[in-house]
Structures are given as C-alpha cells and as structure tokens.
Amino acid sequence: MPGSADLERQLHLGIFLFSLGYHPGAWRLPDVDPRASHDPDFIAGIARKAEAAKFDFFFLGDALATSAEQQYVFPSQTVRLEPFTMLGYVAAVTQRIGLIATANTTYADPYHIARQTASLDHLSRGRLAWNVVTGADPRAAANFSREQHWDNPRRYDWAEELVDVVQKLWDSWEDDALQGDKAAGVLVHPQRVHTIGHEGEHFQVRGPLNVLRPVQGQIPLVNAGTSARSRAFGAARSSVVFAGVPTLESAQAFYREIKAGAAAQGRLPQDVHVLPGLVPYVGRTREEAFSLYRRLSELIATPLDIEALEQQLGVPLAGLQADSPFPAVDPHVPGLALARHFVAQARLLNQTQTPTVQQVFAYGIARGRGHFLAIGSAQEVADTMQHWFEHGAADGFNICPPHLPGGLDDFVDLVVPLLRERGLFRTEYTGVTFREHFGAKPAPASRYAAPLAAPAAVPAALTEVHHRLDDVVRRGV
Ligand SMILES: Cc1cc2nc3c(=O)[nH]c(=O)nc-3n(C[C@H](O)[C@H](O)[C@H](O)COP(=O)(O)O)c2cc1C
Known part of the structure; x- marks a missing residue:
C-alpha cells in the first residue's frame, strides 16, 4: 500500500487532549495520574512532546456542564480546565505548536470572545485558532439561567452572527494603528481605530475592541459537528474541520461534502483541511497493540447496559x-x-x-464518541493513515491517544518516524503561526483600512474624552 508520497502535500497532525486518555478505562492504568487534567506539569509535558514531534496543534475541547455520572461515559470530559486559561499557560511553555481553543457561541457575547482570542493570539505570537462550537451538551442551559438549550437552527443563526461580530472586532484596529510616535506624542493613530457599528438581529456592538488586531489579522476558525448547519459553516468559514468518522467510507463521504461545499463558496480545496479523529493503539507488533486494547477493556468501569x-x-x-x-x-x-x-x-x-x-459492549466503549480506532503495529497504523490521506478521506488527523502520556509517546516514537520516512510529515516547522503551519496566506488588511490623507496629529479639542474623564474623576473610579 505505501508508495512514494506526494511531497507537495503533507499530513497535518494535532493532539486532541483527553487528559485521562480517550479510552474510558485508561485512567486506571498504574502510570496514569487521575488528577492529570489539573496538573500544569502534565499539561506542559504533553504540549512539549507534541511540539518536539512538530505537530501542527494542541487542541482542547470544552463543555459547559458536567456531573459525577459522566465518569462512566467519558471520564476525560468530566472535569477539566477552562481552555483559554489553560492555553495561556501552554503558550508560555511552548514556542511553535499551534493552539486551538474552544469557545461556545451559544452562551457568549462576541466582545468577550474577541478579547480572549485576540489576547491569546498575541501571547502565543500568532499560534491560535478558535474551535467554534454551539454546544453539544444541553445541560449547559441550566448553568446559564436559560430554560432550555436552543435547537440547532437557533444556535447556528446566533453563531453565524456572533462570528461575524468577532471578525469585525478583530479588524477594528488596523495592523499599524498603534504607532508609538514619541516625537509627535501620538500613541494610537485615531484614524486607524474603528468602531464597527454592528446592528444585527442578535447583537448591537459599537466597538472598537480594546486589544490590538491579532497577530494573524483574522484568527483561523475550526469547527466540528454532525448537523447540516455545522458542515455548511465549516465548508464556508473554517480552516480546519474536525470529523468524528468511524470508517474509511464515512470519512470519504464527509471529506467530499466539505470540499464540495467549500468550492461552492468560491474557496480552494486547500483552504479547508478535513481532519478526522484517530485513536492510535500502537504496538511494536500487531499482537502488542491488540493486547493493549484488551488490557484497557478490562479496566472499563461502565456498567454493562x-x-x-x-x-x-x-x-x-x-x-x-x-x-x-x-x-x-x-x-x-x-x-x-x-x-x-x-x-x-x-x-x-x-x-x-x-x-x-x-x-x-467494550468495543463500543472504546469507540467513545465515534472516532476511528487504528489498532495495529506502527507500520499498519502508518499505512492506514497514508491510505486515508491518499484516498480522499483526510488532510491529516486529530490524534486522540487512548491513554496518556504513554499513548502519545508510542505514536510519536513509533509511527511519526515512519510517516517522515515516507515524506508524509514535516521534519521541522517552517513557520510560527497557525496559518503558516497550514500553508494559509496572510489575512488581508483590516476591512476598515482606508488610505490616509494626513499623518496622525494630536487633535486640538478632545471635548468628549475630557468630559468622560472628568466624570470618572468625579465618581472616584
Ligand atoms: C473532534 C470533535 C471535537 C468536538 N469538540 C467539541 C467541544 O469541545 N465542545 C462541544 O460542545 N462540542 C464539541 N464537538 C461536538 C460538535 O462541535 C457539535 O457541537 C456536535 O456534534 C453537535 O452537532 P451540531 O453542532 O452539528 O448540532 C466536537 C466534535 C468533534 C467531532
């Protein structure tokens, strides 16, 4: 099956963090710390390992509700850190790996998300992407003073407009708005900072944002989902679309749909990357991989239903x-x-x-949320990845190790070298930003940029600002 690879096109690989492993029994292995999800050393270790392997990204999902019962379904998602906080930390302990933060649109205001994402893009020097989710867990409603989780059309109507507003806010500062002109006394060029004046169905937002334009100008979007609306969103707007597809055939159908949808929107096939989840059970031999699977099966605590x-x-x-x-x-x-x-x-x-x-039953539990289980020798897992990559099923993979940290070590130490030998995966980073890792062009200039008539000067009268400052002083704020 493996042949000479197309050197132009290479796999994109990321780690999809399930701190206790993708397999629900994995946290019971002797070398797994049940508190790993909250341990900064563990998190830094995984991020650095993935970066040393030249992975494209470190991805953290999110949900806005939980319960103790959830441990029997998906222990890794029962309790975990808030993504922006965690990724701020990961940004500080890494230099090159991309970071994907999940922010739920259904329970958010665009100004908050624009600030968080723009801030993290600066702190990571342009390594951020935003995983746009409308919320897979309906229990979130009860945590946000809502009677019920909105239905799919309402969630996506809201999300589409929210993302529009966030993107406008990112553009509200032109790239060179902060001039720092000490001689002229002009820190910020007033004509290069813009209100956005958004008046929509769901949001009225004046702007500007109080964070500079992100390093990447427009932060790349990522999404995943099963509904027609989420697939349409991905085809039209995302740089990366995640898929939860259990077989080659379902992956190919998903891949075709996303690429065709992108083409219908005037996008090129390489503008959107389809990355199915892959759960690698890797051994030096096939038997070793099967016995890892069986060992984890014996650790399942989920009662048989x-x-x-x-x-x-x-x-x-x-x-x-x-x-x-x-x-x-x-x-x-x-x-x-x-x-x-x-x-x-x-x-x-x-x-x-x-x-x-x-x-x-145990196979169903291992399959979890329906990602593809690749179980075999390193050679077999690499063959499968290459086959999917070369047969219209994947542009890369969202790697979900069945157990951590050992499952990532096995994949990186045994499978990645084979992918490299075949010319399928990078040996070194060629860029720094998330866009660069995915070969994307730089974002165009801010939509609000216009040729300027005159250089910035200190205005003669600042009546409005003075009034506001007086007010602040009067109130003793
Ligand atoms: C790889 C992958 C990662 C996902 N991560 C999240 C997540 O972090 N938070 C979330 O609420 N949903 C997540 N989802 C679920 C989807 O984004 C989506 O909300 C769910 O499939 C419901 O479908 P819909 O959005 O198409 O209605 C993920 C799905 C996949 C395949």
Whole structure:
C-alpha cells in the first residue's frame, strides 16, 4: 500500500487532549495520574512532546456542564480546565505548536470572545485558532439561567452572527494603528481605530475592541459537528474541520461534502483541511497493540447496559448476560451495519470466533464518541493513515491517544518516524503561526483600512474624552 508520497502535500497532525486518555478505562492504568487534567506539569509535558514531534496543534475541547455520572461515559470530559486559561499557560511553555481553543457561541457575547482570542493570539505570537462550537451538551442551559438549550437552527443563526461580530472586532484596529510616535506624542493613530457599528438581529456592538488586531489579522476558525448547519459553516468559514468518522467510507463521504461545499463558496480545496479523529493503539507488533486494547477493556468501569446496547445496535439481547455469546447478526440487513462492525472488531481484537456480549459492549466503549480506532503495529497504523490521506478521506488527523502520556509517546516514537520516512510529515516547522503551519496566506488588511490623507496629529479639542474623564474623576473610579 505505501508508495512514494506526494511531497507537495503533507499530513497535518494535532493532539486532541483527553487528559485521562480517550479510552474510558485508561485512567486506571498504574502510570496514569487521575488528577492529570489539573496538573500544569502534565499539561506542559504533553504540549512539549507534541511540539518536539512538530505537530501542527494542541487542541482542547470544552463543555459547559458536567456531573459525577459522566465518569462512566467519558471520564476525560468530566472535569477539566477552562481552555483559554489553560492555553495561556501552554503558550508560555511552548514556542511553535499551534493552539486551538474552544469557545461556545451559544452562551457568549462576541466582545468577550474577541478579547480572549485576540489576547491569546498575541501571547502565543500568532499560534491560535478558535474551535467554534454551539454546544453539544444541553445541560449547559441550566448553568446559564436559560430554560432550555436552543435547537440547532437557533444556535447556528446566533453563531453565524456572533462570528461575524468577532471578525469585525478583530479588524477594528488596523495592523499599524498603534504607532508609538514619541516625537509627535501620538500613541494610537485615531484614524486607524474603528468602531464597527454592528446592528444585527442578535447583537448591537459599537466597538472598537480594546486589544490590538491579532497577530494573524483574522484568527483561523475550526469547527466540528454532525448537523447540516455545522458542515455548511465549516465548508464556508473554517480552516480546519474536525470529523468524528468511524470508517474509511464515512470519512470519504464527509471529506467530499466539505470540499464540495467549500468550492461552492468560491474557496480552494486547500483552504479547508478535513481532519478526522484517530485513536492510535500502537504496538511494536500487531499482537502488542491488540493486547493493549484488551488490557484497557478490562479496566472499563461502565456498567454493562444491555438495553442501551440493544437499542444502539438493533440486535435483540433480552435475557443475555455479560459472558453470553453475542447472537449472530444477519449479514444482509442494511440497518445492522453497525452491529456487524462491532462484532467483527470484537472478534478480531479478542482473537475469538464467538465474542461475548461484554466484549462487544467494550468495543463500543472504546469507540467513545465515534472516532476511528487504528489498532495495529506502527507500520499498519502508518499505512492506514497514508491510505486515508491518499484516498480522499483526510488532510491529516486529530490524534486522540487512548491513554496518556504513554499513548502519545508510542505514536510519536513509533509511527511519526515512519510517516517522515515516507515524506508524509514535516521534519521541522517552517513557520510560527497557525496559518503558516497550514500553508494559509496572510489575512488581508483590516476591512476598515482606508488610505490616509494626513499623518496622525494630536487633535486640538478632545471635548468628549475630557468630559468622560472628568466624570470618572468625579465618581472616584
Ligand atoms: C473532534 C470533535 C471535537 C468536538 N469538540 C467539541 C467541544 O469541545 N465542545 C462541544 O460542545 N462540542 C464539541 N464537538 C461536538 C460538535 O462541535 C457539535 O457541537 C456536535 O456534534 C453537535 O452537532 P451540531 O453542532 O452539528 O448540532 C466536537 C466534535 C468533534 C467531532
């Protein structure tokens, strides 16, 4: 399968941080610290390891609600740090790796997001991208004084306008607005700072922002989602679209749709990068990888829910126990494709012709949110990545190690060198900014930039400003 790679086009790789591992049982491994998600040394270690491997980005997802019960579904997402705070720290302990911060649009004001993102883009010297999410967790509503989580169309109507406002605010300072002209006494050129005067359906925002234009001018957008609206958003506006696709065929269909949608918006195929999640179980041999999978399966604390499994797979399971053989699945019924996939994987990974109900259940737990599990020798995992890359399924991967830190070490030490040998992945960074890592052109000048008639001068009268300052002094603020 591997052949000579197209040297022009290379894989983009990022770490998708699940501090306790993507596999829900991984936190019970002896070398995993259950408090890792809140440990600055652990976080710095992962970011530096990914940077030493020349990864494009370090990505942190986010949600606005949790519960203790969630530990049985996705322990890594049960409790974690706030992304902008964490990435401010990661920016300080790294130099080159891109940073993707998640900010939820449904419970936010654009001025806040514009400030946070612009600030972090400066602190990281242009390494930021914003993962735009409208919120996968409806429980967030109860934490933000709302009766219910909005439906998908309302969330995306709001998000589209919110992103417009954020992008205008980023442009409210022209690149050279801060002149620092000591001789003339002009710090900020008044004609290069702009109100945005946004009057929309959801937002009325005057501006300007109180942070300089981001280093990247316009910070790249990233998004992921399953709905038609989220795919349309990604095709039209994102630089990177994440996908949660379990098979090559579903990845190819997703890839085609995003690229076609981008073309319909007048964008080039390379303007938007499609990055499926990939969960690498890597061993020096295939057997080693399978045994890692089985070891993690034994650590699953999620109680077996026969009814839920029955509903998910469409196979009657009433009366069966964890150690009962899983019933035969009709090979011809199209609606049973997922069940066939689960059973085939449970067979292969457990090296048995007759997997038990628990073994099929365990595969579903390992699959988590539906990202692709690549299980095999380093050679096999590299082959699969190359195949996806060269067959219209991926421009790179969002790497979700099943356990940390060892799962990242294995991927970096065993798979990345093979990708490099094949010319598929960089050996050194060629740029600093997120845009540069993805080969994107610099952003155009601020939309508010206009040729200037005269150099900046100290205005004769500043009546309005003086009045405001007087007021501040009077109130003793
Ligand atoms: C790789 C990946 C990462 C995601 N990260 C987040 C996240 O951090 N926060 C979140 O609320 N949703 C996240 N999602 C979920 C989607 O952004 C989206 O909200 C969800 O699929 C609901 O679909 P919709 O937005 O299309 O309605 C992620 C999805 C994928 C595939």
